[in-house]
Amino acid sequence: MKKPVYLDYAATTPVDPSVAEEMAKCLTLDGVFGNPASRTHGYGWQAEAAVEKSRRQVADLIHADPREIVWTSGATESDNIAIKGAVEDALAGQGSAHVITSAIEHKAVVDTCKWLEQRGVDVTWLTPGRDGRISYDQVSDALRENTRLVSLMLVNNELGCITDVASIGAMLRQKGIMFHVDAAQAAGKIAISVEQLNADLLSLSAHKVYGPKGIGALYVRRAPEVRVAAQIHGGGHERGMRSGTLPTHQIVGMGKAFDMAAGKLEEEQGHLENLRAQLVEGLSQLEGVSVNGSPDHRVPGIINLSFDGVDAESLMLGLHDLAVSSGSACSSATVEPSFVLRGIGLSDRQAHQALRFSMGRFTTSEEVEFAASRIVEVVTRLRAVR
Known part of the structure; x- marks a missing residue:
């Protein structure tokens, strides 16, 4: 048939054959199969080196510092860590938090914000124009004294439209309000610079960019440092923000896919x-x-x-x-x-x-x-x- x-x-997206080839090298005894957290022998050192190379490749696509890349299982987890983690940290320090997002975000953002609402967090849902974009003025008008986080997508997954998050991010940066950008549909399709976007947190997914499913990343700005509370505990991996044994083969696949995307x-x-x-x-x-x-x-x-x-x-x-x-x-x-x-x-x-x-x-x-x-x-x- x-x-x-x-x-x-x-x-x-289908996994690019070149990506699959690199991943296959990290699965068997004669390859780079070790645990990146094993620091007592060469197998672990090899795996760690492969992970760090991939971290640089992902960072390069969005013009970030490799130390700002936190591995996750995908953009859905990245969105959850960014939003829940930022709000939890804000609540611990200031006692209240107001969040702004839009009515047409990915379900990973929509459902996370609804979950926060059920726990007493005040969320403002912006309505886009017919063009599917959120405007600078909409965000500006919705700001409050206790606004701690704004979460908007760069490219809408159903419409393909691009929101001008750079100007929105510049305003939020001046006001000291954290800005999360869901860039899962943008990576590999348009040029991305976290500095130009003024993003504090940015979500990425490998399987939208000819990489494997089950792996993603969260950009977390370091200077000045952005703090998010961990949502998965158990070992303190990834700067304490996301514990769990790193899947070397998937990470290598994401790195290779993002490296190819940059060149193409x-x-x-x-x-x-x-x-x-x-x-x-x-x-x-x-x-x-x-x-x-x-x-x-x-x-x-x-x-x-x-x-x-x-x-x-x-x-x-x-x-x-x-x-x-x-x-x-x-x-x-x-x-x-x-x-x-x-x-x-x-x-x-x-x-x-x-x-x-x-x-x-x-x-x-x-x-x-x-x-x-x-x-x-x-x-x-x-x-x-x-």
Whole structure:
């Protein structure tokens, strides 16, 4: 059976073969398999050296100091450590904490902030514009005397739109308010500098950048020092912020993936921009197709489209030879429209008509041409029978 054309790179990327090759060298007795925390023999020293090389590679992509990189199991854990850890530290020192975030953050941020609310922390939920972006003025107007943390994503995972976090971060830096940036969807897609973003904490994930699942990192600024309370205890690893034996093979995979991303950034941006334009052109014969989110401030590889008169679930069933993502999330009994799409002002009906198409390193022009023709065919057929 022929595999469907993969257009869901925003969900996860395949591991690059070069990354898999490096990872394989860290699994067996004749490789670098040791525990990086074993300081009494060469196996541990080798593993530690590999981990530290990868730490530098990850730091280089975001222009950080390697000592500011804390290994985690992924961006979800990074978000949890950043938000819970920052608030816990603030509560211990000042007794109250107000948090600002947006209504369209990744669930790892949304659910963490809801968890804090249940424990008495005051959270302000900002509503983005129709373009899916949070503005400087929105954050400024929401600040309070006890605001301790602002958490915003750089690139939205459903829309691909880019928020101007640098200007927001500059304001927060002047006021001494901690700023967490979820950059899981941004790494490898746009240039990132933690200093230019004025980020205090920044979350990263390997599997969005052609690395393995199960590994991520949290940038924690050192000068001046940012303090976050540990959420996992047991050994004091990673500057005391995240205990646990480091998975050398996964860390090496993330380092290699981020090193490759740094070298391929401009090339891949051009490749993805061309593919996106090709997809839009291929769908131009269809009426009633609208782009959700900012048409200008966006990453090139993600496009979220609504098709008037066509239910996204039915469209996905018709597009069985394409791997794409619906804006809907299934619960036990109902299909709810995407909270992100509703968050930018779409009606339930419009949100139910949306699909996300995301392309990546291995997507070809021929695949996009095929995808566009199939989408036109299925949308036309579904509209004819409604």
